[in-house]
Amino acid sequence: MSTEKSQTPPADEKSSIDKAHIEHGDLKSAADYMGDAMEAEHAEYSMTVMEAVRAHPTACFWAFVMSFTIIMESYDVFLIGNFVALPAFTSRFGVWNEASQKFVIVTKWQSALQVSGQLGALIGVFMAGPITTRVGYRWATLFGLTLMNATIFVSFFADSLPVFFVGQLLEGLPWGIFIANAPAYCSEIVPLRLRAPATQILQMFWAVGSIIVGAVTFVYNGRDDKQAYKIPIALQWMFPLPLMVLMFLAPESPWWLVRKGRHEEATRSVARLGNKSQQLHAGETVAMMRRVVELEKNAEQPKFRELFQGTDLRRTLIVCGIYAAQNLAGNLIANQAVYFFEQAGMSTNTAFALGLITSALQMLFVMLSWILTTYYGRRSIYLWGTLFNVVMLISLGIAASIPGDNFVSASNAQAAFGLIASVMFTFAAAPVSWCVIAETSAIRLRPMTTGIGRATYYIVEIPCIFLASWMLNPTGANLGGRCGYVWGATGFVTLVTAYFCLPEMKGRSYREIDILFKRKVAARKFDEVVIQPEENE
Template sequence: MSNPADSKSPGGGGDVAEVEKATTNIDHSADLDEKAKLSAYKADAIEAENSELNMGVWEAVKLYPMATFWAFVMSTTIIMESYCVFLMGAFVAMDVFKRDFGVPDPKDPSQYAIEASWQSALQASGPLGALIGVCIAGPITSRIGYRWATISGLMCLNGFIFVFYFAPSMAVMFVSQLLEGIPWGIFIANAPAYCSEIVPIKLRAPATQMLQMFWAIGSIIVGGVCYVYQDKNDPSAYRIPIALQWMFPTPLAILLFLAPESPWWLVRKGRLEEAAKSVRRLGRASVLTNLDESVAMMRRTIDLEKSDKEPSLIELFKGTDLYRTLIVCGVYAAQNLTGNLIANQAVYFFRQAGMDSTTAFALGLITSALQTIFVMLSWILTTYLGRRTIYVWGSLINVCFLVALGIAGSVGKSNAASLAQASLGLIVSVGFTLGPAPASWVIIGETSAIRLRPLTTGIGRAAYYIVNIPCIFLATYMLNPTGVDLGGRCGYVWGATGFVCFVVAWIWLPEMKGRSYREIDILFKRKVQARKWTKTPVDINDDA
């Protein structure tokens, strides 16, 4: 006869069974809790994504006014690069600068010209420095964030402007531009990524396209300043425009110190509470009642990448990330091959087309003003027609005008031919800012994987400079009287390169209009053909 106490003794089998049963119940309960949490987290993510997808443009502006403002502030950093790029283009067309640093013009010994080699070197030195800047921007930003990386660049720029202002020779100017280029690289790598991350889906196009608008505004400021000072007969004609660069870095650094960090960057770092605070600061607190949903959407997208490692450059060239990297690099590099260099050297081009100094600077100012207006028009076109549509067909239209420019430069020397070349040069410069240029910023901001975005935008801009630097030498050699002096016939060269860019974009560039970052990730992983993206649905519940 068994003793009932045996089943309750420390060594009895009954207690073991009960303990095992209790443990199983606890584990099962824990599993249910974990599943419930995951289900709730995914439901929040889906709710936030649906909300953004169904949001109209004006509704997005009303809900996220501060996101729009901070994107505006970050975009303003591009003025620094634009200002200096166009400044060097204006200096080589300025009579006082040519007299102080140039040689007698072979076509007219009573006039002066900057030697083609020095002209190319001055205009390539900034991009060389920027190439260094974009290479260090990705690792720095991945570690300390967009705000502090950009603020550091702004403070360095303040010091480098001193070198440029007091430069006594072309060699020192070259070094100063090289140094200034390093912070430019940080700004240009960070700005499109930050702007695309802090705004909702429907505002990604206008937010990133503001970069092109501020590029045009930089050229307007240069055009206005140089138009006023180009008639002066002393070094203040070019020293004052250099000194005016100090207007920008310190005020922008103060504003960015007050700005919120990208919530996507904070989520990548696991700082979820700070990400929620950042989302609150970007929108209207009275409306954004459930911040957890927005953070959950970000977590869901980032979890698709399934990696706890620190981002590395090697990852950019593996698997589907290679395709995404090539798109960003290709779109960046193509900016040099579809009319951008004519836009950047507009004043010099007008001088070579036969315009006098005052008229050339006035036309340059008009070109810059029109570029600003056309960039704002492109906000509407890109938002409603799509990125691929505007980029691809805008490139083809620009190719047609470049060929027309080449024809105008081939008909011989006459007043009518000079006017035709100047007019077509203006159309190419303005047309570039309506189609390929602003659309490219949106594509760059949307294409890369979230985790790799700072690195991808940095490498993409590096590709831009790698193509830009030899193209600067080529463009200068084609236009300069000490080179081959092609004038408008350079349109044939840029028309040919632009046509190649059009074909490549038509084959490989997908349409990302109206897609969440989760959908973009999934479509890349599924290897959907670029021209079929618009017809390929992605279910809101899909994670792969």
């Protein structure tokens, strides 16, 4: 009896976490609750990356499955980018250009086709937040996959550029759901040491989508009938159905379940995500989650306006800024790689081959980036990676400015600098961006924060696509590699902004990240602040 009293603090000293516990029928004391939470957090800190993989093999698997949904957006983005260089497509829907002596898609339609999916995705990401907040990541993703299956029909049967535009617009709706949910879900189902590789898989699957497109269009670019573009469109149907089956069997994010007060289900979900040893400590892990959720406690349902209030405004701006920056440091050259190589002077076959090589190298370098993020911080990788890309882009512009007497050498140099910039983007700045996006938002507002962040990506990307198409197209500015000057300048702006605004969150628990933002710690001081295990404010 005396022991029980000594473990139970007076009622007026109970924390808000303990009150929440009792509200849900859990009679553990605050001391026991906090003890479990701190024990789980300490266990995550003490693991190495490989120990975390061995302890949570099924979490890695489900993160892999969720990340696979990104292939569908990547596939279609690169497919449309390749179609504007595909002879069968350009001869069917393009106009004859005397200067290049071949059919080309006019600039306005080239841009329109490439932004149509992004316009749909912009709507989709705004749908994703409220849907996911209400029904969870699993059912939101299943809804998106069902929608994807249906909308492919429009593009497949399209026989004019306006119908292609509508088809791509509709396909963009589920893309928005996938891209908003995937980084959040992946970061929530794995332990601290695996947050970086679990979210970086997204960039790898983006590269996988481009590889599949590159291989398919390389095979079909020699055909002159409509099957050259119909078959690549039809191949999109190979993704949704298998993923629907897998996502139906997937566990819900335990963080989402805790936010909903469904703690028993959260414990079962945690148990499914770990090995037998980790299953014994599922209750402690849920206690850690409940501690963080209580720090962000709010009786109301999450609303979009909260993203722009108090400390959450800063977190929202970081996520939006990182997303927007992906379009401003040379990424659009990678998305239009085949067309870029053609405009740099390569033959059609060589351009498609180089596009495929670029995609393969991107996938390889994304995997190498897992090693990079294990030893170096997010901030340092992003800053140095962006600086390198700025140098490559300026070098690309210089190579393209060499007089015509040295055309062959200049053309090869442009191709080399374009390829290096595209590949190095996926080695440093791009994969680490996904880590920052997943870690920055508050747990309570995460689905909405990732949604609004991705919306910013599309809002910036859409005018950038028009600009990129206009700069490269022979019927536009016809700048070729000199567009490197433009992207080098925008890349430099993102570099300076990141230097002052991007905090270091490597090795920080979600509790610590919450506290650092609430204390309004300067971005360059994040890694210097020590937070004790018992601190909640």
